[in-house]
Amino acid sequence: MRLRAALALIAILAVACVALYVVVPWIYDEYGYHPEENARSWAALTPRYADAVLCQRCHEAQYTPWQDSKHATVTCESCHGPLAQHAATAPEAAPPGSSGIEKPAARLCAACHGRGPGKPDGFATVDLAAHYAGGTCTGCHDSHTATATRPHDIPHPLANLPACVVCHVPAGLKPVPAGHVESSDAVCLSCHKRSGATQ
Amino acid sequence: MSETGMAGDTEQGAGPMTLSRRRILQLGLAAVPAACGARLLAGALTSADGAVRAAEPAPDAPAYDPSAHDWAFVIDTTTCIGCGRCVEACKLENHVPEEDDLNRTWVELHVVADDGTVTVTSPEGGRFGFPADDAAVPASIRAAYFVPRTCMQCENPPCTWVCPVSATFRTEDGVVLVDERRCIGCGYCLVACPYGARYMVPAGETTPKGVSGIVDKCTFCYHRIMRGMLPACTEVCPVNARIFGDLIDPTSAVSVALTEKRVRVMKPALGTKPRVYYTGLEGEVE
Amino acid sequence: MTVHLAGRELRADPRAAWRALRREVAGMPGALKAWLAFLLVLCLIGAVGALLALPPGWEVLGTSPSFEWGILITAYVFFAITTSGLCLASSLGTVFGIEMFLPLEKRHAVLALLCLITAFGVIALDLHYPVRMVLGAVLSPSPFSPMWWMGVFYGIYLVFLIFEVWSIFAGRWEIHRIACVLSSITAVVAPTTLGAVFAVLGARPFWHGAFTPPAMVTMALLSGTALLGIVFYLVVRLRLAGHERALTLAIPAIRLLVTITLVVAALVVAWQILFGLYGIIPGLADATTAILVGPLAIQFWVLRVGVGLAAPLALLLLPRTRTPRGLFATCCFIFVGILADRVIFVSAGQIVPGTAVAGVVSTPFADYGPTLVEIGIVLGAFGFLGLAYTLVEMYLPMGEHLGHLAGVFLGTSKPARPSAQEVTSPVPVGSPIPPAPRPAPLIDGAGGAS
Numbered sequence: 001m002r003l004r005a006a007l008a009l010i011a012i013l014a015v016a017c018v019a020l021y022v023v024v025p026w027i028y029d030e031y032g033y034h035p036e037e038n039a040r041s042w043a044a045l046t047p048r049y050a051d052a053v054l055c056q057r058c059h060e061a062q063y064t065p066w067q068d069s070k071h072a073t074v075t076c077e078s079c080h081g082p083l084a085q086h087a088a089t090a091p092e093a094a095p096p097g098s099s100g101i102e103k104p105a106a107r108l109c110a111a112c113h114g115r116g117p118g119k120p121d122g123f124a125t126v127d128l129a130a131h132y133a134g135g136t137c138t139g140c141h142d143s144h145t146a147t148a149t150r151p152h153d154i155p156h157p158l159a160n161l162p163a164c165v166v167c168h169v170p171a172g173l174k175p176v177p178a179g180h181v182e183s184s185d186a187v188c189l190s191c192h193k194r195s196g197a198t199q
Numbered sequence: 200m201s202e203t204g205m206a207g208d209t210e211q212g213a214g215p216m217t218l219s220r221r222r223i224l225q226l227g228l229a230a231v232p233a234a235c236g237a238r239l240l241a242g243a244l245t246s247a248d249g250a251v252r253a254a255e256p257a258p259d260a261p262a263y264d265p266s267a268h269d270w271a272f273v274i275d276t277t278t279c280i281g282c283g284r285c286v287e288a289c290k291l292e293n294h295v296p297e298e299d300d301l302n303r304t305w306v307e308l309h310v311v312a313d314d315g316t317v318t319v320t321s322p323e324g325g326r327f328g329f330p331a332d333d334a335a336v337p338a339s340i341r342a343a344y345f346v347p348r349t350c351m352q353c354e355n356p357p358c359t360w361v362c363p364v365s366a367t368f369r370t371e372d373g374v375v376l377v378d379e380r381r382c383i384g385c386g387y388c389l390v391a392c393p394y395g396a397r398y399m400v401p402a403g404e405t406t407p408k409g410v411s412g413i414v415d416k417c418t419f420c421y422h423r424i425m426r427g428m429l430p431a432c433t434e435v436c437p438v439n440a441r442i443f444g445d446l447i448d449p450t451s452a453v454s455v456a457l458t459e460k461r462v463r464v465m466k467p468a469l470g471t472k473p474r475v476y477y478t479g480l481e482g483e484v485e
Numbered sequence: 486m487t488v489h490l491a492g493r494e495l496r497a498d499p500r501a502a503w504r505a506l507r508r509e510v511a512g513m514p515g516a517l518k519a520w521l522a523f524l525l526v527l528c529l530i531g532a533v534g535a536l537l538a539l540p541p542g543w544e545v546l547g548t549s550p551s552f553e554w555g556i557l558i559t560a561y562v563f564f565a566i567t568t569s570g571l572c573l574a575s576s577l578g579t580v581f582g583i584e585m586f587l588p589l590e591k592r593h594a595v596l597a598l599l600c601l602i603t604a605f606g607v608i609a610l611d612l613h614y615p616v617r618m619v620l621g622a623v624l625s626p627s628p629f630s631p632m633w634w635m636g637v638f639y640g641i642y643l644v645f646l647i648f649e650v651w652s653i654f655a656g657r658w659e660i661h662r663i664a665c666v667l668s669s670i671t672a673v674v675a676p677t678t679l680g681a682v683f684a685v686l687g688a689r690p691f692w693h694g695a696f697t698p699p700a701m702v703t704m705a706l707l708s709g710t711a712l713l714g715i716v717f718y719l720v721v722r723l724r725l726a727g728h729e730r731a732l733t734l735a736i737p738a739i740r741l742l743v744t745i746t747l748v749v750a751a752l753v754v755a756w757q758i759l760f761g762l763y764g765i766i767p768g769l770a771d772a773t774t775a776i777l778v779g780p781l782a783i784q785f786w787v788l789r790v791g792v793g794l795a796a797p798l799a800l801l802l803l804p805r806t807r808t809p810r811g812l813f814a815t816c817c818f819i820f821v822g823i824l825a826d827r828v829i830f831v832s833a834g835q836i837v838p839g840t841a842v843a844g845v846v847s848t849p850f851a852d853y854g855p856t857l858v859e860i861g862i863v864l865g866a867f868g869f870l871g872l873a874y875t876l877v878e879m880y881l882p883m884g885e886h887l888g889h890l891a892g893v894f895l896g897t898s899k900p901a902r903p904s905a906q907e908v909t910s911p912v913p914v915g916s917p918i919p920p921a922p923r924p925a926p927l928i929d930g931a932g933g934a935s
Contacts, residue, residue, distance in 0.1 A: 384613025
């Protein structure tokens, strides 16, 4: 009797093994143990970052100078975020300002060019606390051409003068341009100083 | 007395474990509806558990032969500027949760002080760069450099060995993927990974395939490399610190870099054989 | 329809059942009512925690990628090793036929089954997709994964335990003997696979190494024996079924086992720490430092060493405390110590990550704090175990069956028929077993209703 029980047990185990081999694909449908299928299924996802060359179609004005600039290794999407959908859906001649491209935040420039430990030698960095504080990066720098224009030198000496805003009121002499922060003289002078000018 | 045993029929001297032929036949016949029930149950439960049935590949994806490729990375830490564009790109490309403590790839700043102690920082994974004045970083520095980190896609991956349901596997082209239909969320691969590459997707967030509560990790942007594109992090790196390519192709960027630069891997003693090679690391980096 | 339970007949309609329940509760002594109420409160806390933890991925656990295995895993490990230890301890009686361990045979089986069910319940709440685990382990198995083997062996162990418990109450002694052997074998192998789950991870130097699985078995034996000591002291104290032989045989047997295992466990703990301090293996010295003077120091020195090792050793050594009550105190301390030990074990492996995990640099130590849901689930697990075992002790016949069982395990040719004499005097080890006592039907229909 014990032999019969043992034989029955072995028979059941054998049937179970065969069943697993045959029935598993059926039970798990196409989910059977075939990981290649899962690997292939990743192709269903849509990339969100595209190739920069697609930007050239519409944004020639920025693209051409960019290609020869020092920022040539910085692709468009590095600053402007994922653009695959924009490249696929934006109309051919969108009016400027409504292109749907996100303007990078100001701190983006600092992420690369802020001076700090770890930056490789030879890479252009600035100490942001001391670098023309009060202005914006794009006020002097063009990120597409990677060039900088120095602020104008001031045509008059700076000694014994009232505060800048006394003369440079919005309606007065050489008015303060829109977008300039109206604050103390120190802020104005952080950009507008001729090298060697006395305060 | 008749034992209340398993025998349907009484037999001479029946012991407690006698099985009659009738009983075996009954069990066999019962297995058929049991199997049908199991199939329905498996289908219902795997989809009730949030598994996503794999869609057909998108029409624009060309036929991709995994056996024709062997992907690898070379990361040049002498060039990395710690801008964090790669972290941002990965987050946006791969639906990585917004939380700053869940990243598929991140950048670390290693600072070696004058007295030799090493400080490692990674504010929000380095996504927004590194602040110039970080209290954690010592003042007098002997050396400092950035180390981008990601899943190493090991040839001998501990995560794959330990998964109890074979949910994580390595493809023929060298990428370790997670089968979102099979993962149970036990976290064994998380504790097994020596490089900290994996994280659990919390509620409110999903993997790119729409599942919550399972494991996610860097996939070398598998959906991009299947289309012949570069991973998102490599695409946006402004200084070409990340070099990605096909080891099978001797002219690829990675093959060329491996011949030109002296590389090493992290934690070689564990025998994981990573596929991400680093150049420029100091000896203290594990 | 009527239901037979514990020799009584109950009508199975709701009103009659409710009335019967109220009569039952009214007839209980006050202390028992208070104990059951306390356990019910714990179970309720656990139920609330379980409901909150069920939706996959809900952020109710305090875990993070740097510290993925928290107290739910610790509780699972604790219950899993306790259930293994219970079978290990009583296997000395059931498998090897050492007579002084025989009184353990019934209660250990029930306790082991309940502990295992508790363990599975706790781990099911930690897994985000527990049903997939069962399906996946069968349909896409991974023989290289120690966790797969752990699932297989604890699953088999569950089956054997079910047979073992069923065969006692159904009077099927042959099946019971075979089931005891099989479950004792599995009770040795299963905690080694549980240890292997931790031991194969090269990334976690504190867990890594061949030493971890045997250490797990040692702690299993200690934990199981301690739980048996607690239960059997209560059997003696409350004069539950079989308390005479419990006092004369089970208590000394448990004392013997606890003493030996405690000394071995103390050596295991000591060498884990000493080896870790050598500092040759990267990360191991940091983890050991975390245990000795870091965030785990209080748990280690106060709970593990003080309560879990030093106090029980003192109680076992001093002549004044070599009483059943002293053994009870010893076992309670050991039980707490083992729980603390598993918390320390699971925490120490993760507390020094050795790398940034998913972008988070944890220096010097990774952070983890259990949430209320996790604590609730663990409390509920203990409450469930206590409640289930109390009900079993109240309503099922838990006394020994000398004629049947002793004969089967001690190798007399056939299970003897019970006779009407009660055994009241202590039985010296090695002497033949006198005929079994049969004062009242201990098991309905147990081999006697032919």
